[in-house]
Amino acid sequence: MSDVRVPKMPGGGAASALIKLSVISGLGIYGVANSLYNVDGGHRAIVFNRIVGVKDKIGQDFRLMGCLLQVYPEGTHLMIPWFERPVIYDVRARPHLVESTSGSRDLQMVPFFFFLSLSLSLSRSRFKLHKKKKVEKQIKLGLHMLAPQHGSTRNEVLSDEAAKTTQKLGNSIWQGTVKIGLRVLTRPVPDQLPTIYRTLGENYNERVLPSIIHETLKSVVAQYNASQLITQREAVSREIRKILTERAAQFNVALDDVSITSLTFGREFTAAIEAKQVAAQEAERAKFVVEKAEQDKLSAIIRAQGEAKSAQLIGQAIANNPAFITLRKVEAARDIAHTMSNSANKVYLNSNDLLLNLQQINLNGQK
Known part of the structure; x- marks a missing residue:
């Protein structure tokens, strides 16, 4: 067996070198292409390492203003291919609309x-x-x-x-419930993105916001009556914002704005409010009718008093000066003559009937 010789394989020459160069070039291009990633504007990134997990501290090469980075800012950054992958978060404020059905203090579910x-x-x-x-x-x-x-x-x-x-x-x-719609602007705290990724994951909004918003709405709405929810809407919104901000801060989520978008009640309560308004209008209408009757009564009394006073004055004038009746006859004759002159018809009547025979009038009050 010691005399056995292993034959040497002939070298590939230029073809083998070309293949090696192609493989090395391909690996190099793959490594360069997968070792760079971009963080767009309004976003932040953290790095997950397959060996150590989420990297809290990054090496000395990634110092920024003397501080070790936990979160990558906007721009292009390096990573180790396959061993590391970036997790990019949108740190801009995003709106979320949540509707909740709650019971007020006088309309409990x-x-x-x-x-x-x-x-x-x-x-x-x-x-x-x-x-x-x-x-x-x-x-x-x-x-x-x-x-x-x-x-x-x-x-x-x-x-x-x-x-x-x-x-x-x-x-x-x-049907005695209150349906309230709430619009909130939320964003993650950039410095706490590693903690958010460990505890909540990437869909932190779906896990945190519905639960804390529903709980906050129910606890706040239960403290007010149905009428107070309308008249004190600003105070209700302020209290909801205060509680939501404190609760969201426990999960490293910042709230920029909280506003009540809709506030509706059950059909029975709405019908009761409409019936109350109709009853109030009917009461006002009845009050107006009563006041009108009182004013008519007062005007009738004043008119009767005026007529009585007029009759009294006329009687006194006749008693003091009999020529007053003669003056009234002259005024009546003048009115009759004016009416007859404006008429288009021709009428022949006795002057005595029309009080036009003024020659027989005795100015001393005697005929």
């Missing part, structure tokens, strides 16, 4: 776990447990609780009137 059984007599309910077993139980008048895992429930009320009453009462309870 009823939990899903309760139902009402109203009847003049006992009502019978059947509970279907996991679609395998049915249990019948006599339920008295009042409020009862049902565990959600029991499945579907069918309540059979013996009285039709009681069933209608239950339906009306349930509808009025569920």
Whole structure:
């Protein structure tokens, strides 16, 4: 075996060198292309390393103003291909619109776990447990609780009137709610992006904002009446913003603006408000009618007093000076003559009938 010789393979020559050069060039181009990444304006980046995870501190080559960087600013940066990958966050303020149904202090919602059984007599309910077993139980008048895992429930009320009453009462309870829409401008805190990535991930908005906004809205709206939500809207918005800012800061999220976009109530409450406004208008109309009647009464009294005073003065004038009647006859004759002269018809009447025979008038008050 010691005499066996291994034959030498002939070299590739120029072709082999060309292949090696191509492979090395391809690897170099791949490495250069994958070792650079860009951070656009309004964005920040962190680096995830497959060995050490998210890099809190970067090497000396990446010093900026004497401080070691945790977050990459805008621009082009280097990374190790395959071992590292950038995670880019948008740090600009973005709007989020969230709607929540809450109960105010005078319009509280009823939990899903309760139902009402109203009847003049006992009502019978059947509970279907996991679609395998049915249990019948006599339920008295009042409020009862049902565990959600029991499945579907069918309540059979013996009285039709009681069933209608239950339906009306349930509808009025569920419609006594407040639907409020909130628009918030949020952005992540740039210095805390590594912490946000570790605890919340890239979709931090979907994990944090709905929960804290719904909880804040319910806690704040429950402190006000339905009328106060309208009249004190600015105070409600200010309190919501204060609580949301504190809650979001715990998750390293900054809130730039909070505003209430919509505020609607249930149909029953809206109908009650409209009925109240109609009743107020009817009351104002009735008040106007009463005031008008009082003014008509007062004007009639004043008119009667004026006529009585006029008759009294005329009587005194006749008693003091009999020529007053003669003056009235002259005025009446003048009016009659003026009317007859303007008429297009020709009428022949006795002058005595028209009080035009002024020659017989005695100026001393005697005929």
